[in-house]
Amino acid sequence: MYPDNYRYTKEHEWVHVENGIGTIGITDHAQHELGDIVFVEVPKVGTHVEQGKTFAVVESVKAASEIFAPVSGEVIESNEALAATPELLNSDAHSAGWIAKIKLSVPEEIDRLLSPTDYQAYLGEG
Amino acid sequence: MALLKTPLNAVHRSLGAKMVDFGGWDMPVEYRGVLDEHRAVRHGVGLFDVSHMGELDVRGPQALDLVQHVTVNDAAKLKLGQAQYSALLYGHGGFVDDILVHKVADEHYFLCVNASNQDKDYEHIAANNHFNATVENAGPRFAQLAIQGPLATGVAQKLTDINLAPIKRYHFVDGHFGGAPARIARTGYTGEDGWEIYAAPEHAVRLWNEILTAGKSVEIIPCGLGARNTLRMESAMPLYGHEIHASITPWEAGLDWIVKLDKGDFLGREALVKQKQQGITRKLAGFEVKGRGIARDGYEILANGAGLGWVTSGGPAPALNKNIGMCFLPLSLAGPGNAIEISVRGRGVEAVTIAMPFYKRAR
Numbered sequence: 001m002y003p004d005n006y007r008y009t010k011e012h013e014w015v016h017v018e019n020g021i022g023t024i025g026i027t028d029h030a031q032h033e034l035g036d037i038v039f040v041e042v043p044k045v046g047t048h049v050e051q052g053k054t055f056a057v058v059e060s061v062k063a064a065s066e067i068f069a070p071v072s073g074e075v076i077e078s079n080e081a082l083a084a085t086p087e088l089l090n091s092d093a094h095s096a097g098w099i100a101k102i103k104l105s106v107p108e109e110i111d112r113l114l115s116p117t118d119y120q121a122y123l124g125e126g
Numbered sequence: 127m128a129l130l131k132t133p134l135n136a137v138h139r140s141l142g143a144k145m146v147d148f149g150g151w152d153m154p155v156e157y158r159g160v161l162d163e164h165r166a167v168r169h170g171v172g173l174f175d176v177s178h179m180g181e182l183d184v185r186g187p188q189a190l191d192l193v194q195h196v197t198v199n200d201a202a203k204l205k206l207g208q209a210q211y212s213a214l215l216y217g218h219g220g221f222v223d224d225i226l227v228h229k230v231a232d233e234h235y236f237l238c239v240n241a242s243n244q245d246k247d248y249e250h251i252a253a254n255n256h257f258n259a260t261v262e263n264a265g266p267r268f269a270q271l272a273i274q275g276p277l278a279t280g281v282a283q284k285l286t287d288i289n290l291a292p293i294k295r296y297h298f299v300d301g302h303f304g305g306a307p308a309r310i311a312r313t314g315y316t317g318e319d320g321w322e323i324y325a326a327p328e329h330a331v332r333l334w335n336e337i338l339t340a341g342k343s344v345e346i347i348p349c350g351l352g353a354r355n356t357l358r359m360e361s362a363m364p365l366y367g368h369e370i371h372a373s374i375t376p377w378e379a380g381l382d383w384i385v386k387l388d389k390g391d392f393l394g395r396e397a398l399v400k401q402k403q404q405g406i407t408r409k410l411a412g413f414e415v416k417g418r419g420i421a422r423d424g425y426e427i428l429a430n431g432a433g434l435g436w437v438t439s440g441g442p443a444p445a446l447n448k449n450i451g452m453c454f455l456p457l458s459l460a461g462p463g464n465a466i467e468i469s470v471r472g473r474g475v476e477a478v479t480i481a482m483p484f485y486k487r488a489r
Binding site: 036039041059060061063083 | 352
């Protein structure tokens with residue numbers, strides 16, 4: 001369920017880092033908690049985002065939820081498919097439902113994130 | 127304070143519902159998902175536990191006089207077995223609550239009120255009871271299940287010997303439902319045909335299961351408060367605390383049709399007459415979002431950067447495939463066809479006022 005090579009936050013985002021580029025999304029747990037997702041506001045390419053700060057907004061039928069950047073850096077691509085098919089976050093949160101790709105400016109930030117084991121343990125505590 | 131629970135609380139949990147604190151009640155917000163549940167009610171049938179709703183019984187030789195005094199609609203026009211949408215107002219003309227008044231007998235009126243307003247409504251009516259009548263906070267005696275959707279009547283009919291087809295909208299009968307004594311009302315809060323069943327709490331779990339079994343062939347599903355909200359919003363039905371509250375009058379909320387100034391004196395009448403003479407300055411309007419974004423409750427309406435009003439309810443309209451809402455606007459802008467701008471997280475998003483209701487069922 002929670003890929004081994006991803007890292008996670010307690011706010012239920014994931015990041016998958018490859019060659020200094022982090023692909024970011026929300027976890028399957030998060031999409032389940034939010035319910036039917038009907039709108040995603042993705043960050044503009046070129047925006048600088050900071051770890052822990054709002055960088056996207058995901059809206060379910062019921063409410064809008066801010067998504068926090070798990071790592072700092074510059075947005076190099078955002079998932080344009082979400083404009084027409086926001087439900088990808090429900091059906092495939094860990095892959096097709098990615099939100100944005102960020103060129104990491106502080107790669108060591110990744111060390112502060114949760115491993116899949118720790119994230120699932122954290123979910124278990126809740 | 128611990129959350130209040132309906133008799134179906136354990137059933138909701140066993141069905142895997144997401145539970146939320148709704149005005150102090152631990153209620154299911156969704157089971158399968160709001161969109162599926164919304165669609166089920168628009169095209170088939172859904173079942174809601176609305177046992178959190180409050181009930182008040184007004185009885186006695188002057189029961190009608192008390193009801194007439196505290197409500198805006200004309201309860202004297204009700205026939206036995208008929209219900210009407212009405213409201214309780216303060217003396218200044220603002221809403222205490224919106225309610226359904228049922229005429230059970232000449233000396234017995236049954237009021238269905240909002241869950242979180244139940245105690246306030248009871249106290250309000252009791253404080254204004256200068257009549258030979260009694261008021262009972264009857265909520266604890268009733269569970270309430272709502273069977274809603276175009277296929278609701280077929281499902282409900284399987285559980286009662288009473289012929290439901292001739293019962294008109296906003297009418298009810300007292301009889302047996304699933305073997306339990308019940309009040310069976312053709313009312314609802316979804317904009318669809320449907321039934322609201324009032325019965326003693328000890329029957330709630332069995333009735334719930336029997337309704338789901340009776341509806342199995344037409345794929346009935348349990349529905350939560352999430353779908354209840356999107357359904358009522360599409361139908362432009364007001365929600366207390368949003369479209370109506372103590373600082374809003376019926377004229378402002380567009381509820382002129384429930385106010386019967388000619389029925390005689392009632393609480394709030396004087397203020398309403400005065401406001402009618404002076405004219406209102408703001409009014410509830412419907413809107414459709416044209417730009418990219420969803421307008422949510424409380425968002426500001428802007429014109430040239432200045433605040434014009436606020437969104438009272440907003441979100442996606444699943445049956446219409448667009449983002450809609452209701453808002454208060456200056457009277458001059460409240461009619462359909464006016465361009466407005468809604469502040470969505472600090473960004474102006476274009477919208478246009480449109481006529482309500484947004485959705486109307488085929489008859």
